[in-house]
Amino acid sequence: MFTDFLQNCIDGLMVGSGYALLALGFTMVFGVMKRLNLSYGPSIMLGAYVGTWLYLNVEQNAWLVLFGTIAGTIVVGIYVERLCFRSISRDSTIASMVSSFVIWMQLEEIAMHLLPERTYPFPAFFTTTRFEFGQFYARSEHLTMFILMLIIVILLHFFLYRTRPGLAIRAVSDNPLASLYIGIDRSMTLFLAFFIASLLGGIAGFLILSADSQITPYFGLWATFKGLIAMMLGGMGSLPGAILGGLLLGVVEANVFWYYDPIMRDISAYLLLFIMLIFRPGGLIGQSIVLRHRIAQERV
């Protein structure tokens, strides 16, 4: 009984690391712009379709697919940034969100014209093997995803806290107006945040799809939902929150899947978010930030 639970938690952490990567991309963009990019998932989906297209038409090479996916996601990400965010005024949060939804539809159409069938294979770097640790086991793709997530988080932390562009990103997300006063180029910083989010998304998309070994146009919807839920569980705009939210979502889903009913897996995610929003509207990490912010504003 208890070993089952631990095994579910291991599975959940592995799958959750994929959610965490998606949530990191969401939170980067949200932190800097305070606007939601709904077409984040679909832009990853289209990037992955570019990867699959290369796999089917050029060469059956996982590296090529990885680079195709990342490059495709970045190009689509820049397209979304230009159309939905840069060209729309900063105050029109809703306009940006709605236009990112419109772009979502457009991206799905493009993907279906590029590869018209429902399902296509998606390659992985290695064939699935089982790693066993005593009573527990993990799949190789999941283990790769988990380890890569940890490496990416460390690199991202280094970038944000030790480099100059990282400082600019943090300054803009902390206080957009003040960042102007100290001479930060805000639109360049927004672009950079979008670029990094797309890079993260491309890697996340490749890892998740490799583990599934197939791709459908629904991946866009799936990625946006999972990423959004994980981000909101952790706290909007918080990097540690995105990681925690992603892992928590993975663990809860895995346990519901095992103990209750496979069908309930997705519903449990929405229920978890619902409970979180009622009791801790700021999310796991965001709550303290919400409170701290309030204190900072009240103290004069």
Next chain:
Amino acid sequence: MLRTEKITTFYGEIQALNGLTLEARKGEVTCVLGPNGAGKTTTMFTIAGILKSRSGSIFLEDQELTRESAQQIVRKGIALVPENRLIFPQMSIKENLYAGAFSRSSNDPSIENDILKMYQRFPRLEERRKQLAGTLSGGEQQMLAIARALMAQPKILLMDEPSLGLAPLVVKEIFTIIRQLNEEGVTILLVEQNARMALKVAHKVYLLEQGKVSFSGSPEEIHQDEAIKRAYLGTEIS
């Protein structure tokens, strides 16, 4: 040092500045006084390049800044201490100071040294250097905002209502800092509603009304003008 010539700034169709001309001389404290809505903050924003003026021009030491972007203007040597302080609440005090030096080259070795200088000037910031800036009191946040602006090594410091929302004792402290900075040679353009405190540190005063300068002169001249004195300082002062 800094001159604006007949600048006009609009918010959409609403005109906030209507041909404003003023000058801040090197080594002096120049003070802009005026009621709410006179265009004081707009003046600051226009000089800092955050708002663009439709006509007229702005010069810093004979270099024209009128069409430059906000980040270019910081690099040319104008730093703003904004109204309501606007520090980075979720960064530590030290990080706020680093961010203040953003316009300087990142491998400038003197940045660390300048941070130590700020700690000497504001010992309370050193005590709390690892604390998040959002946890500071209002007066400490104002000191941090001043220190952050100084980290850009400005030729002229713009200060937008530094006394706003602070307790009287803290206001006194802030004005002592302003006087000290000025004695060390920092040129300051100060916008204030607290006319009484401002007149004590100012060398030259501009009164703003509806986006225009309605009076300019030394603090002594203001004290001689009964009508202005009544309007800005209240009647109980003689």
